Amino acid sequence: MSGVEIREYRDGDGGAVRELFSLGMSEHVPAAFVHLLKQPPTQMVLMCTFCTLLATSKSFMLPVLAVTLLLAATRQLLVYKFNNYIESCHGADLKNIGESYTAARDSCFWVAESDGCLVGTVACLPRNDAPDCLELKRMSVRRSHRRMGVAKELCRKVVDFTRRRGYAAVVLITSVVQTDAQKLYEGLGFRKVREFLEPDVASKVSNFLLFEYRLDLRQDHAEK
Structure with a gap:
């Protein structure tokens, strides 16, 4: 942490925050691709494609090429899905961060800065279904x-912000491929309370699980 300052968001930080968010999300594409390849439906499609073409074409190169193209297309679909998510966030809360977080009640946005460059971000806000x-x-x-x-x-x-505001807990959502994030949260005392899938077909086929974590603050305070 030497040389890194954590401070609240300022109006001029918006572009750097959106860039950092985009880079961070894009880094999950390779892990998501590997996760998808491990799923039985994916393996079945690839195997059936290979075996069918091998049996009908009497050629080894054709099924290899077909599977290679399927893999490339699958990865591009993942890139497309992640890019869509990034763009949707840019058009939602990250479009006007001050309005979404710093101007709203019981919400805040922080950045980590090193040598004039933003190297980290985090935010919090009230959750509609958990007041x-x-x-x-x-x-x-x-x-x-x-x-x-x-x-x-x-x-x-x-x-600390959540505790000062008198809320009972901090909650968050992360994904099955964000293993470093899961270790971080668990190391800080968060516990996994729910696993679920988004309702879209792609999430169900790929078994792209989302995990909800919770850190109870009132219980933690009582134990101390």
Whole structure:
């Protein structure tokens, strides 16, 4: 954490925040692709394609080429899906961060800055379906500053803010491929309370699970 300052969001930070968010989300594409390849439906489609073409064409190169093209197309579909999500966030809360977070009641947005460059972000805001909780959102740390304690300090900002505002817990959503994030949250005392899938067909076929984590603050305070 040496040389890294964590401060609240300023109006001029918007472009750098959106860039950092985009980079962080795009980095999950390779892990999502590997996860998809491990799913039985994916393996069945690839195997059936290979065996059918091998049996009907009497050629080894054709099924190899077909499977290669399927894999390339699948990866491009994942890139498309992630890019769509990034664009939707840019058009939603990240379009006007000040209005979405710093001007709203019981919400805030923090950035981590090093040598004038933004290297991390995190935010929180009330959750509509859980009025006693604040939701941790937009956690991202630049690759060059990971494993330096930046993410942990950003999380603690949210936890301290939530405790001061009198809320019972911090909740967050992460995905099956974000294993480093899961380890971070569990190390800070968060517990997994729910696993679920988005209702779209792609999420169900790929078994792209989302995990909800919760850190109970009132219980933690009582135990102390």
